[in-house]
Amino acid sequence: MGMKYRRNNFYIITGxxxxxxxxxxNELENAGYRTVEEDARQIIKEQIKNKGNGLPWGNRELYTDLMISASLQSYEAVSDVRDEIVFFDRGIIDAFCYARMIQLPVTSEMKNITTNYFYNPQVFILPPWPEIYRTDGERKQTWEEAAETYDVMRSTYIDYGYTPIVVPPDTxxxxxxxxxxNIIQSDFQQ
Known part of the structure; x- marks a missing residue:
């Protein structure tokens, strides 16, 4: 895995x-931008369907490994895109945030991933918004856990060299x- 990727046209939207x-x-996709959907929900759906235990409420270490693997596949699937902006619903670092939240140690293999796969250093992070928060079959966190997740995500992205930009609650x-x-001001072509 000696190959380094840096894609300034790859933007993470997280929270x-x-x-x-x-x-x-969906709004950005409807405006003509390329998007990559979140891996976590798909992993949870597949694990439930296949009676697997790689779930946030099951084997959390396996779930973390599945998230990292799926995030790498999502990144590599669009790694040849250079001439257009790509928006990711979460990035590889989100799996590291989850590992931090469950106190899972970061292995040297995990560290290798973060030094070899880069997105644009600006990360768009959406803060907790109680008016729209809902739980469902794949999202079981309480409101307090959701708010704590935001804080840990923000600090995890900073620790890995990214600059979180808070996207205010709005339409x-x-x-x-x-x-x-924000992208136009920073000019992703640099």
Whole structure:
């Protein structure tokens, strides 16, 4: 894995659960931007369907490994895209945030991943928003856990050299415009 990837046109949209990430990504996709959907929900659905235990409420270490693996596959699936912006619903670092939250030690293999796969250093993070937070079959966290997740995510991204930009609660269109204005100001081509 000696190959380093740095894609300044790859932007992460992250935050705790239930903050409007998917709705925002749908808005960006409808505006013509390329998006990569979140891996965690798909992993949970597959594990439930296959009676697996790689779940946040089951074998959390296996779930972390599955998230890292799926995030790498998502990244590599679009790694040849250089001439357009790609928005990711969460990034590889989100799995490291989860590992931190469950006190799972970061292995040297995990560290290798973070030094070899880079996104744009600006990460768009959506803060907790109680008015829209809902639990469901794949999202079981309490509101307090969701708020704590945001704090840990923000500090984890900073620790890995990213700059979190808080996307204020607003309509999906206003949030999309906020992100696009920030990207234009930083000029992703640099």
């Amino acid at each position: 705790g659960p239930g903050v409007g990430k998917t709705t925002l990504l 999906p269109q206003a949030r999309a415009n906020f992100i696009l204005r």
